[in-house]
Amino acid sequence: MLTERTGAVLTVALLVLSAMGGVATATTTGELGNSTVPASSGDETPVNETMSAADAAYVTSDGSIILVYEHGDQEDLENASGHARMDVSDGVAEFVMSQRTETDATGNLTLLATPDELTADGALVADRPAYLRDLRFDLETVQNRTVRESSMALNSTVAVPGDSQLSFVLPFLQEARTSGSVMTDATSLDAEGSASVQLASPLLPERSHELVLTESDGAYTLEVDESYTMSAERAERWNSTDRTEETLRSQYCDGFETTNVTCSVSLDSHELTNESEDSKRLDVAYTVTVDGVDSAVSTAIVEGLGGPETNVTEAEATELADRIENVTLSRVGAELSVERRPSGGQQASVDWNVSLDGTDDLTLAYVDLLEQIENAAMSSPQTPDAGESFDFGLANSIEQLRDRTEARRAADLETTSNWAFALTTRGMTGQSFVSLNGTATSETTNWAEYVSELQQREVPITDSMRTSIDVRTDDEQIVAEGSASVEDEGMLDRALTEFNRTANETDVTAMIDAMRAAEFEQARLTADVGEGNATVEGALSVGNGTAVSDRLPAPFSMMEASETSFETGQTAMLMDAGLQSDADEDAIQALSFVGDETDVTMPGEWDEDGRSLASFATDAGETDDGETDDSETETDDETESGDGDGPGFGLVPALIGAAGGAAIAGKRLRDAA
Numbered sequence: 001m002l003t004e005r006t007g008a009v010l011t012v013a014l015l016v017l018s019a020m021g022g023v024a025t026a027t028t029t030g031e032l033g034n035s036t037v038p039a040s041s042g043d044e045t046p047v048n049e050t051m052s053a054a055d056a057a058y059v060t061s062d063g064s065i066i067l068v069y070e071h072g073d074q075e076d077l078e079n080a081s082g083h084a085r086m087d088v089s090d091g092v093a094e095f096v097m098s099q100r101t102e103t104d105a106t107g108n109l110t111l112l113a114t115p116d117e118l119t120a121d122g123a124l125v126a127d128r129p130a131y132l133r134d135l136r137f138d139l140e141t142v143q144n145r146t147v148r149e150s151s152m153a154l155n156s157t158v159a160v161p162g163d164s165q166l167s168f169v170l171p172f173l174q175e176a177r178t179s180g181s182v183m184t185d186a187t188s189l190d191a192e193g194s195a196s197v198q199l200a201s202p203l204l205p206e207r208s209h210e211l212v213l214t215e216s217d218g219a220y221t222l223e224v225d226e227s228y229t230m231s232a233e234r235a236e237r238w239n240s241t242d243r244t245e246e247t248l249r250s251q252y253c254d255g256f257e258t259t260n261v262t263c264s265v266s267l268d269s270h271e272l273t274n275e276s277e278d279s280k281r282l283d284v285a286y287t288v289t290v291d292g293v294d295s296a297v298s299t300a301i302v303e304g305l306g307g308p309e310t311n312v313t314e315a316e317a318t319e320l321a322d323r324i325e326n327v328t329l330s331r332v333g334a335e336l337s338v339e340r341r342p343s344g345g346q347q348a349s350v351d352w353n354v355s356l357d358g359t360d361d362l363t364l365a366y367v368d369l370l371e372q373i374e375n376a377a378m379s380s381p382q383t384p385d386a387g388e389s390f391d392f393g394l395a396n397s398i399e400q401l402r403d404r405t406e407a408r409r410a411a412d413l414e415t416t417s418n419w420a421f422a423l424t425t426r427g428m429t430g431q432s433f434v435s436l437n438g439t440a441t442s443e444t445t446n447w448a449e450y451v452s453e454l455q456q457r458e459v460p461i462t463d464s465m466r467t468s469i470d471v472r473t474d475d476e477q478i479v480a481e482g483s484a485s486v487e488d489e490g491m492l493d494r495a496l497t498e499f500n501r502t503a504n505e506t507d508v509t510a511m512i513d514a515m516r517a518a519e520f521e522q523a524r525l526t527a528d529v530g531e532g533n534a535t536v537e538g539a540l541s542v543g544n545g546t547a548v549s550d551r552l553p554a555p556f557s558m559m560e561a562s563e564t565s566f567e568t569g570q571t572a573m574l575m576d577a578g579l580q581s582d583a584d585e586d587a588i589q590a591l592s593f594v595g596d597e598t599d600v601t602m603p604g605e606w607d608e609d610g611r612s613l614a615s616f617a618t619d620a621g622e623t624d625d626g627e628t629d630d631s632e633t634e635t636d637d638e639t640e641s642g643d644g645d646g647p648g649f650g651l652v653p654a655l656i657g658a659a660g661g662a663a664i665a666g667k668r669l670r671d672a673a
Helices: 006-029 234-238 241-253 293-305 315-324 361-380 397-413 447-456 489-501 506-518 585-589 613-618 651-672
Strands: 033-040 044-047 058-059 063-070 079-087 091-098 106-114 116-129 134-145 146-159 173-184 189-201 207-216 219-231 262-274 278-291 328-340 347-358 415-428 431-445 464-474 477-487 520-530 534-542 560-564 570-575 597-600
Touching: 044 293, 063 613, 079 613, 219 234, 234 241, 234 262, 234 278, 241 262, 241 278, 293 315, 315 361, 361 397, 431 447, 489 506, 560 613, 570 613, 585 597
Parallel strands: 058 597
Antiparallel strands: 033 044, 058 063, 063 570, 079 091, 079 560, 091 534, 106 116, 106 520, 116 477, 134 146, 134 464, 146 431, 173 189, 173 415, 189 347, 207 219, 207 328, 219 278, 262 278, 328 347, 415 431, 464 477, 520 534, 560 570
16 A cells, blocks of 8 residues: 655655646747647547747758747746756756845755655755744654654753743743653553643642442442532522432443443442532532443444445354454543642642553454455445456455454564653743653664564565654754655555555556656655755656657657756757758748748758857857847747747746646645555
8 A cells, every 4th residue: 555655755756747848848838729749650640739939940950950949037047056957868858047035054865765664854054933932843753664663852042032922821821741651552542631731720620539440240330439520500400319319320430221231320429419509519429330331332333334225144154253343341440630839829730540451352353344344345236347347446445454463463462652751931031931742752672573574474664764853942043954765666556556546547547557668767856955055956867758748649649859948038949859850931931830920041051060059048039150140039028929938938937837737746746545
């Protein structure tokens, strides 16, 4: 099953791929419409994609054409420098862009993706916000074939001005704390913890509640001991032993009369005293026993799943019910109290502990139930014919869940998580301070044995994942550093397979086939922000670039290379137009990307050997002899055929659109996880 982390690899690959393609080719896209483009055979092929007419076209002696587009001045590229290029035959696309910024922050980010790995490293230094007095945050996680553990630590102090809304709460709240642990193994769960709040003034009515819930052979026993105040009117339901028992039976046992479940209430102690003229305090202890719940649930399952309409036999339904009955609630305990403190003020606290046995049976019962649901759905008259594509998407997930549960049992896997956090406040004249400090850890034992059990069952598991984040204040600055990596052989290919299966769309299949045929090798994106300047670089390499272009409709399939200069605002594209050696200017004008205003230069009229493709993008308005051609100069930032926007739309909007398309694809990958 596609995981979020594996999906992220594909997302980055798609994003960089789309961005490279956007830099190199989006500038050639005009409005959608019908057009004809001569194929190499000379025939006209109808397509539903068009390219805006170029500002200039240079015809080569081998039948290719270099198209030049002038984008004109664009606000989003003001003060930008750099270039973008793509070469189909080399399978390389890259771009570099630098631009002045007004931020005082400095930092860097590097993303690297390969078919088997995704890494990210970055750092940021910025001015410390005035309200942030102190901060230290550390996060470390690691998972590989032998270990799985994580830790987090936080220490922070924030200043709260006296005129803020929060400042009105802080005088009452002095401290809040919570701590606890959760331990799970292959068959059980144990959790315990506490939370407390200390108030400067008594704002809550004093009360206490103690509850303990246990199970034995399907009989549940709830023991309660509590003390709290209530209104005099409400107290009438508790003013005698008989009325108290009647009230408790109504609360706990109503609704069981029509079932095979038995419910009883035993009153252990009872006292109702006057708290004030309008209120009374109830001190009560009682025990509630409920028997037959498990068998009632089992009967409901057997009756609900059994029968020919569900394709589940009574024996299968009974086995499922038995698994659920095997789950034992060993103990659930909780204590809640609100009381005055000897030193003044008030404290509200809660403590809890939970113990469950047979959690593996509960998981396997859930797996069995999913299987029965899938079998019932497959046998439904509304199910499509066997010849049609019909996939509930459950089979693989169900089998993996069963395998993972069995692997945990075989490896005796244990995971322990602990946490402890405290929020404290202190006030000064005109200003208060809030501190939040805490730690959280998680550690797994017998992880290597668990991985081995998964491998034996052919259940996929990521080879290695690691995350490290460090954020801290340093004098008047805040410094952040982080890195993350995911390594798993063949994870991109598996992600593509899962994405294709989940999408189940012809267009998606075609896109994935093209990505596979391209033989993706590496994608890299780096960003550096300095004082007053930002630079972004990206590169993509594939083993077979022509596999992608061959799958594109004409005229896009004709493109062999492109160069874009951000300084001049020009793009040059080398197109394999397949022109005959005796093609004249009329034949050139018939091409969809050559218009009436396109300046056409035929072979022999320019120095083919002396000019590179990049020179057409960097030499703004120059003729072949290197002098500026005043006849081609436009005013008001407009070109004759492009109106200042180049071939249809601006370059940066094209980049944003390409990135947006990749983001949509990434969201679909995450939704499929």
